[in-house]
Amino acid sequence: MSHRPVRPAPRSRLIRRWATATVSAVTALALGFPGTSVAADGPTPPGAATASAPEAFLRGTLQPDASPPGANDWKCRPTAAHPRPVVLLHATLTNAHMNWSMLSPLLKEAGYCVFAPNYGGRPGVPFKATRHIPDSAREIARYVDRVLDATGARQVDLVGHSQGGGVLPRWYLRFEGGTNPAKPSRNKVRRLIGLAPSNHGATLSGLGTLTTELGLNPTVSLVAGQAYADQMVGSEVNTTLDRGGDTQPGVDYTVIATRYDEAVTPYRNQFLKAGPRAKVRNITLQDICPQDLSEHISIAYDSNALQIVLNALDPAHARSVHCRLSAPLIGG
Secondary structure, eight states: OOOOOOOOOOHHHHHHHHHHHHHHHHHHHHHOOOOOOOOTTSOOOTTOOOOOHHHHHHHHHHSTTOOOTTOOOTTOOOOSSSOSOEEEEOOTTBOHHHHHTTHHHHHHHTTOOEEOOOOSSOTTOSOBOOSOHHHHHHHHHHHHHHHHHHHOOSOEEEEEEGGGGTHHHHHHHHHSSSOOTTOGGGOSEEEEEEESOOSSOBOGGGHHHHHHHTTOHHHHHHHHOHHHHHTBTTOHHHHHHHHTOSOOTTOEEEEEEOTTOSSSOSGGGGOOOOOTTOEEEEEEHHHHOTTOOOOTTGGGGOHHHHHHHHHHHOGGGOOOOOOOOOBTTTBO
């Protein structure tokens, strides 16, 4: 896989790019976004890619059950070049449209069948993925089975952000039928790619440590949802997962982390250790693109990180990452 960094651009050029991205995002937010509501299960055109996290956040708030562009075409059939559908799993307190309006159309245009469920929340509520993680994992198990039945594929690849790339899919793989350790060839999942995944718990830059030590996680979860407590360092969910090792046989894992993560902290908590018959690649974004300033939110709208995702999905045709400036909260 090729991840060669390019020579950093001059500082003045980086500043201009960042300023342009910021002005564009602010202008977009000020003007608003016309559009009609899209059914949760219906496909949307692949060409309407969203360039920044703030734009996607606003659209996803106004249309919380909409599919991201390019996703949820239930008539899609995988090709020989891309035989596995890609299932995108969003982060806590987001939804599919908020999280995947940049990656989903990129994957669709690259020839993948793309599916992006809204999980762990009620229809019409923008902020989903808040339920108890084992409950959400069962929801994802049913969804993956539906994708396999509809497409005729034997396996899927999972790409997730935060909860969606960490404890949620790991729980599904281990406890809800995503893998068959005795016969890995029968696994329903071939690859798991996590963007800033909550693999071993979070401290929220110390806030989570404080609520844990004060015994406030149940109280916070009344507002933020049980998934908050489930993802704190030392939670029962994390302890149960870690007791059995990080990986499942036959699954290829990729972790993409940023040093500037402010949620899943310390960021090395995201990394996995390969167990028997599993492969793990732990990647720190700044080791490839030193000027990349993405943090936990904007990594899903970071073109550098998303090229690494594309490379992980199809390593035989990996492309060099031509590093661009990616700003906090905005991406690029």
